[in-house]
Amino acid sequence: MTKYECEIIKDLLPLYADGVASDASFKMVEHHLDECASCRELLNEYKQPVLITPGEGGPSSISGIDKAWGRLRRVAAAFMACIIITASTIAWASYQAGRNMALRDPSFKQAKQMDLFTEVNRSQKVGPYTVTVDKILLDSARTTVFYSVDPQVDGDCNIHIDMADDKGVQYDPRGGRGIQGKYFVYDLEPVNLDAQKLILSFNTDAIPGETKFEIPVDPTIVAQNTREFYPNQTKTIEPVELALDRAVLGLSESIVFFRVRWPQDPSIAGVGIGQDHPMYTVMGPDGPTKLESRGSSTPPTPMIKEYGAFLPGHWADLIDETNGKRIKLNETRTQTDPVTGGITGTFHFEPVDPSARELKLTLPPLYLYHFPAKEQTMEFSRPHQGEQALNGVFNYGAIAYSLEKAVIEDKQLVCYFGFKGSGDNPSHYYRPEFRIKDKEYWHKHIRMEWPDENHVKISFPMPENDRVTLQLRSVGEKMPKADFELDVAR
Numbered sequence: 001m002t003k004y005e006c007e008i009i010k011d012l013l014p015l016y017a018d019g020v021a022s023d024a025s026f027k028m029v030e031h032h033l034d035e036c037a038s039c040r041e042l043l044n045e046y047k048q049p050v051l052i053t054p055g056e057g058g059p060s061s062i063s064g065i066d067k068a069w070g071r072l073r074r075v076a077a078a079f080m081a082c083i084i085i086t087a088s089t090i091a092w093a094s095y096q097a098g099r100n101m102a103l104r105d106p107s108f109k110q111a112k113q114m115d116l117f118t119e120v121n122r123s124q125k126v127g128p129y130t131v132t133v134d135k136i137l138l139d140s141a142r143t144t145v146f147y148s149v150d151p152q153v154d155g156d157c158n159i160h161i162d163m164a165d166d167k168g169v170q171y172d173p174r175g176g177r178g179i180q181g182k183y184f185v186y187d188l189e190p191v192n193l194d195a196q197k198l199i200l201s202f203n204t205d206a207i208p209g210e211t212k213f214e215i216p217v218d219p220t221i222v223a224q225n226t227r228e229f230y231p232n233q234t235k236t237i238e239p240v241e242l243a244l245d246r247a248v249l250g251l252s253e254s255i256v257f258f259r260v261r262w263p264q265d266p267s268i269a270g271v272g273i274g275q276d277h278p279m280y281t282v283m284g285p286d287g288p289t290k291l292e293s294r295g296s297s298t299p300p301t302p303m304i305k306e307y308g309a310f311l312p313g314h315w316a317d318l319i320d321e322t323n324g325k326r327i328k329l330n331e332t333r334t335q336t337d338p339v340t341g342g343i344t345g346t347f348h349f350e351p352v353d354p355s356a357r358e359l360k361l362t363l364p365p366l367y368l369y370h371f372p373a374k375e376q377t378m379e380f381s382r383p384h385q386g387e388q389a390l391n392g393v394f395n396y397g398a399i400a401y402s403l404e405k406a407v408i409e410d411k412q413l414v415c416y417f418g419f420k421g422s423g424d425n426p427s428h429y430y431r432p433e434f435r436i437k438d439k440e441y442w443h444k445h446i447r448m449e450w451p452d453e454n455h456v457k458i459s460f461p462m463p464e465n466d467r468v469t470l471q472l473r474s475v476g477e478k479m480p481k482a483d484f485e486l487d488v489a490r
Contacts, residue, residue: 006039009028010039013039109351116221118217121133124211124212136198136217140222140223140248141254143171144187144252145163147184153178158204161176161200161202163198165199166198167194169192174189191217197216199214222251231245233484237479237482239265239268240260240368241260242366242482243259244258249351249352249356251351252351253330254318254352256346256361258363259343261340267370267371268369269370269433270369271367271369272476274314274332274365276332279294295331295333315329317329318349319362321358321360322357322358323353327350329348329349330349333348357489358488365479369476369477372396377471378403378470379468380467380468381467382408389404389405394417398421399430412461414459415434415458415459415460415470417456418455427450427453428450428453429477430477431476432456432476433473433476436469445458447459
């Protein structure tokens with residue numbers, strides 16, 4: 001391994017971390033990471049959250065998909081030819097410099113072609129840092145701020161952004177991403193059309209004080225080039241009702257707003273969307289008593305393998321039927337509805353071509369979770385090294401999960417179960433919700449995998465206690481997918 005090779009891989013790491021690298025580049029990076037600890041550490045820095053978003057450190061829970069990325073670096077591939085390496089290096093040199101972040105992301109291609117960015121190019125000090133706001137995109141789907149920080153921000157410091165307009169409206173953040181602690185992209189809620197000025201405030205955890213930018217804006221310019229419509233479509237897959245309320249086809253992102261409802265039946269534990277944990281409805285005398293929000297990103301295609309951690313077909317699918325194109329899903333956001341106790345959420349896709357007139361949306365499979373007929377728990381001592389053979393059975397109707405062994409893998413407690421079902425349904429048709437009790441707290445599983453049709457592998461955070469309690473909380477059964485035809489032209 002040469003220093004030259006590492007420099008090339010470092011140029012490609014940001015694309016790999018964001019899941020936008022080509023298949024060839026993806027394989028090349030995977031092959032290098034298996035052998036280079038230095039580049040693996042740098043990749044971990046890229047994947048660290050740069051800015052605090054709502055829900056971090058609070059009661060919200062984040063999907064296990066992001067946590068599983070680091071353990072799926074097993075793709076073996078031959079090293080690419082020198083001509084491909086050279087081409088990749090040249091193509092992403094500007095990305096390494098951090099000067100063309102908008103250009104390298106396909107999400108911003110339309111906005112760039114139409115010259116709809118608001119140029120700012122202003123710098124101000126906050127503590128020892130100089131913050132430079134380069135440009136803003138006032139999309140109808142989101143507001144995106146492009147900025148840089150000098151010197152680069154280390155891992156112990158977070159920069160926070162607040163945004164308001166001249167009418168006093170505050171806009172919620174959606175989160176950000178950065179390269180090498182210096183170049184950042186930050187998303188917030190879309191700006192109201194009557195706003196004439198934005199006030200961006202930057203501050204840090206470690207250093208008191210903040211700096212503000214007042215930026216004249218005209219959101220109507222971009223709004224004229226985007227589409228918003230209300231499908232008002234509902235479908236029922238007994239006993240669950242699905243509804244599409246609204247869709248925004250922006251220049252940088254397409255968002256579909258949906259709702260999920262189900263009866264307040266005490267035997268129903270909740271509903272899970274795709275591979276997410278179930279979202280429960282806990283009702284009190286005055287309505288729902290438990291609120292929860294989540295966000296999950298779609299893994300790159302090479303990571304989706306049958307019976308692995310990522311099952312194919314478990315994400316929303318949007319087809320541009322006018323142009324015969326599939327629109328890439330970037331993220332799914334869900335939260336419990338404080339009014340009805342159901343789920344509200346959004347699917348965030350890449351932008352739809354302006355010429356599209358007909359779209360087809362396929363929702364991810366839903367899992368309807370039920371509680372077992374009786375509480376089922378098992379207590380055991382966690383292994384300190386190697387594996388520990390176990391013998392316990394958890395039953396749900398006609399299916400059973402036999403706990404065969406527990407193993408410590410990658411600083412996680414991993415339980416291996418044998419699956420025995422009835423009928424033709426494979427093991428991944430069901431999603432058991434196991435959890436462990438460590439000291440006084442219950443912890444959900446981090447990841448679920450299917451080594452084959454007769455086994456399930458479930459990983460938990462490493463317990464602090466030697467004795468843990470394993471519980472089968474509920475079991476989800478897969479429901480049929482639902483399709484919606486969307487007439488964008490009307």
